[in-house]
Amino acid sequence: MSSDTASASSSALRYQSGFGNEYATEAVAGALPQGRNSPQRAPFDLYPELISGTAFTAPRHEQRRSWMYRRQPSVVAGRYQPYAQPLWTTGGDRDMALPPEPLRWNPIAFEPGVEADFVDGMRTLAANGDADAQSGVGSLVYLATRSMGRRAFVNADAELLLVPQQGRLRITTELGLLDVKPGEIAVLPRGLAFKVDLVDGPARGYVCENYGAQFRLPELGPIGSNGLANARDFLAPVAAYEQEEGAYELIKKFGGRFWRAPAKGTPFNVVAWHGNLAPVKYDTVNFMTIGSISFDHPDPSIFTVLTSPSDTPGTANCDFVIFPPRWLVMEDTFRPPWYHRNLMSEFMGLVYGEYDAKPGGFKPGGASLHNAMVPHGPDEEAFEKASSAPLAPQKLDNTLAFMFESRYRFIPTAYAMNTAPLDHGYADCWAGLKDKFSAAA
Numbered sequence: 001m002s003s004d005t006a007s008a009s010s011s012a013l014r015y016q017s018g019f020g021n022e023y024a025t026e027a028v029a030g031a032l033p034q035g036r037n038s039p040q041r042a043p044f045d046l047y048p049e050l051i052s053g054t055a056f057t058a059p060r061h062e063q064r065r066s067w068m069y070r071r072q073p074s075v076v077a078g079r080y081q082p083y084a085q086p087l088w089t090t091g092g093d094r095d096m097a098l099p100p101e102p103l104r105w106n107p108i109a110f111e112p113g114v115e116a117d118f119v120d121g122m123r124t125l126a127a128n129g130d131a132d133a134q135s136g137v138g139s140l141v142y143l144a145t146r147s148m149g150r151r152a153f154v155n156a157d158a159e160l161l162l163v164p165q166q167g168r169l170r171i172t173t174e175l176g177l178l179d180v181k182p183g184e185i186a187v188l189p190r191g192l193a194f195k196v197d198l199v200d201g202p203a204r205g206y207v208c209e210n211y212g213a214q215f216r217l218p219e220l221g222p223i224g225s226n227g228l229a230n231a232r233d234f235l236a237p238v239a240a241y242e243q244e245e246g247a248y249e250l251i252k253k254f255g256g257r258f259w260r261a262p263a264k265g266t267p268f269n270v271v272a273w274h275g276n277l278a279p280v281k282y283d284t285v286n287f288m289t290i291g292s293i294s295f296d297h298p299d300p301s302i303f304t305v306l307t308s309p310s311d312t313p314g315t316a317n318c319d320f321v322i323f324p325p326r327w328l329v330m331e332d333t334f335r336p337p338w339y340h341r342n343l344m345s346e347f348m349g350l351v352y353g354e355y356d357a358k359p360g361g362f363k364p365g366g367a368s369l370h371n372a373m374v375p376h377g378p379d380e381e382a383f384e385k386a387s388s389a390p391l392a393p394q395k396l397d398n399t400l401a402f403m404f405e406s407r408y409r410f411i412p413t414a415y416a417m418n419t420a421p422l423d424h425g426y427a428d429c430w431a432g433l434k435d436k437f438s439a440a441a
């Protein structure tokens with residue numbers, strides 16, 4: 001156990017490393033009870049409070065929970081009133097006539113004249129499943145121009161996976177602070193209060209709102225005991241509590257609806273905590289990428305950072321997959337992705353650079369959606385280049401694309417179809433792929 005003294009205002013943050021291990025941290029030495037979780041009186045008269053990320057009776061290897069020792073229990077809050085956030089929708093809208101073709105969006109721009117924080121600036125682009133059924137995911141973007149300041153947010157519906165694309169974020173959570181920048185990701189457990197403050201101006205990024213089983217590291221199979229995302233590269237915060245006095249506004253997402261309540265003090269009042277349910281961040285530069293060193297383009301599952309399983313083994317509620325900088329060395333191989341139709345549905349975004357299958361129209365801050373059995377693959381430009389490129393070792397550099405891949409079709413929202421910059425010419429990127437077959441050859 002570490003004795004940690006980070007305060008909420010420190011600038012260079014300290015972290016604890018690992019994924020899903022038993023962390024233990026105290027902002028004041030002696031605040032963490034030893035040998036038991038709920039003594040008759042906890043040290044410094046702090047209130048013990050448990051947060052469960054899994055059912056009490058979940059198998060031991062799936063269990064996630066943490067004990068917090070706090071100045072006031074989180075039940076101390078004012079009464080909730082409805083709150084309007086109509087563009088953060090939940091689950092798949094079954095009434096939407098979902099086009100059976102590839103969809104793509106140009107970069108989703110900040111909205112002129114709209115000042116919004118992380119919660120108000122959230123826009124659902126596409127979603128599937130049902131938060132109450134604890135299955136499915138949403139794919140969202142946030143367009144934040146201001147810090148949350150003295151507003152805190154609790155998402156009772158889902159865990160959030162953040163993929164910042166522009167702008168650094170200071171994320172204050174009940175369990176401590178995370179600084180996250182583009183190229184890094186963060187995972188915030190369901191039900192944990194947090195706020196997002198901006199560090200260097202407006203912030204844009206992607207979010208996977210996961211109503212299903214928590215994200216975890218994938219099995220490695222024949223890869224062995226090391227590789228892809230290594231557990232030690234995930235960073236959880238050390239305990240930190242806010243000392244400033246003053247009111248907060250609590251915003252809660254609960255069953256797809258939003259609520260607000262006043263609070264007399266800060267919800268970030270946890271002085272010590274221990275357990276294996278924690279917010280974490282991960283820098284994608286630490287991803288140990290596996291690829292083909294002989295021939296052929298492997299399945300993109302080799303790029304899985306985290307997976308949220310469904311009840312069917314190997315068929316994920318959602319895989320979070322990245323396409324990071326890497327070497328391509330395959331011989332006699334068409335190196336970009338092949339043309340394909342996938343049982344699974346693919347929502348993609350681009351953090352920076354170019355994606356090899358779409359060097360032209362897929363831009364950082366944009367998105368694409370290739371739902372189940374919708375054919376897609378390299379655009380004409382990528383096909384022509386890769387079919388005749390010399391096959392010397394090639395570094396794909398300065399690029400970071402990602403995919404939320406789900407067993408359930410993503411249904412775009414009305415916002416995505418009518419307001420967001422849908423690329424109506426997307427299908428044209430394949431129109432020039434001619435029939436060049438000649439049986440006489």
Ligand SMILES: O=C(O)Cc1cc(O)ccc1O
Nearest residue numbers: 299300337338346357376377
């Ligand atoms: O369609 C895409 O661009 C994503 C993708 C990448 C890849 O390398 C193989 C399959 C796949 O769906």
Ligand SMILES: [Fe+2]
Nearest residue numbers: 342346370376
């Ligand atoms: Fe694909």
